[in-house]
Amino acid sequence: MTSFKALRIHQTPSGVSASLESVTLEDLTPGEVLVRVAFSGLNYKDALAVTGRGAILRSYPRVAGIDLSGVVEHSSDAGFKPGDRVLATGAGLGEWLDGGFAEYARVPADALVPLPSGLSLLEAMALGTAGFTAALALRRMLENHQDPAHGPIAVTGATGGVGGIALALLKRAGFATAAITGKPESGAFLRELGADEVIERAGLDLGRKPLEKAVWGGAVDNLGGEVLAYLTRTVKPWGNIACIGLAQSPALTGTVMPLILRGVSLLGIHSVQVPHAWRLALWGQLAGPWRPAGIEQRIVRAVIGLESVPEAAEALVAGQARGRFVVRL
Ligand SMILES: NC(=O)c1ccc[n+]([C@@H]2O[C@H](COP(=O)([O-])OP(=O)(O)OC[C@H]3O[C@@H](n4cnc5c(N)ncnc54)[C@H](OP(=O)(O)O)[C@@H]3O)[C@@H](O)[C@H]2O)c1
Structure with a gap:
């Protein structure tokens, strides 16, 4: 192939701009494995990068997209x-490495996970980083x-990618769940x-005391700030x-x-730089015992082309997520 399509983010004197353009392999950051990308997905972080609303990319121009699934074309790694x-999520893609919003990606071998049996390339990206x-x-x-x-698990940002899939996983694992949402x-x-229960965020009494009545297991x-304090x-x-x-x-x-x-614990969750063995184990769980039911029907909001990514990104930064946008390359 000589050139192929990519959604690249540029920094210009007037701000950040996303443009659909033709690039060559030499334009991409290096990686041992050349992947023909089949699907990517749109995460909140991608939306921040594409709209320029958050400092996600470490240098410009850069192909956005923190996730990808696809087929290996060539590999110098045994x-x-x-x-x-294969699939890849996080690991620097769409941040300091060129990412998944392109027909081809050069990916470091240690960022890749063999697609587990039990998930299609599309389903892998319906799940993606979320x-x-x-x-x-x-x-x-x-x-x-x-x-x-212990009691029900409260999930905030529930209509978003992470929140929605968390509800599905928790339910499957036997927990009662409460979705706290801005979209009743x-x-x-x-x-x-x-979700066993749906609670409107605006109607929550957040309280002020260091300890309020304990109701959640x-x-x-996904929000931080006042809701996390609550x-x-x-x-x-x-x-x-x-x-x-x-998100808030x-x-x-x-x-x-x-x-x-x-004895409450705050657990830090960081999905980008994760030990490879954890990645393999967690994708095995997602494809097997934790696999959410009806991934395409329930989690995918729409399958879109690269040209629709900027508009979908605007919707996400405006808090209008409802399920996941999957990007077809
Ligand atoms: N720690 C990590 O490694 C990691 C990994 C993935 C994502 N994240 C973070 O987790 C959060 C959720 O990610 P996501 O991909 O699930 O996002 P998303 O699909 O865009 O969903 C975000 C959800 O948050 C809620 N929300 C409330 N206030 C919002 C606001 N001001 N702007 C946008 N959304 C708002 C909305 O849900 P309701 O209307 O239902 O309240 C929205 O659907 C983001 O902050 C993202 O950066 C972190």
């Missing part, structure tokens, strides 16, 4: 051969003794994903809060009272 089906992160949160909560008997009109969608938080005040003794996102605010406020008087 672990992969042409025809292998699904991987939700799985990492569940794993860390279980490792820290979260048990369904999405109640039916959230219940179908796995644990929580998965969760620390209302999680029951020995519950875990998986801290994933900052990067602020972490509150007191140590919940930690020292209730």
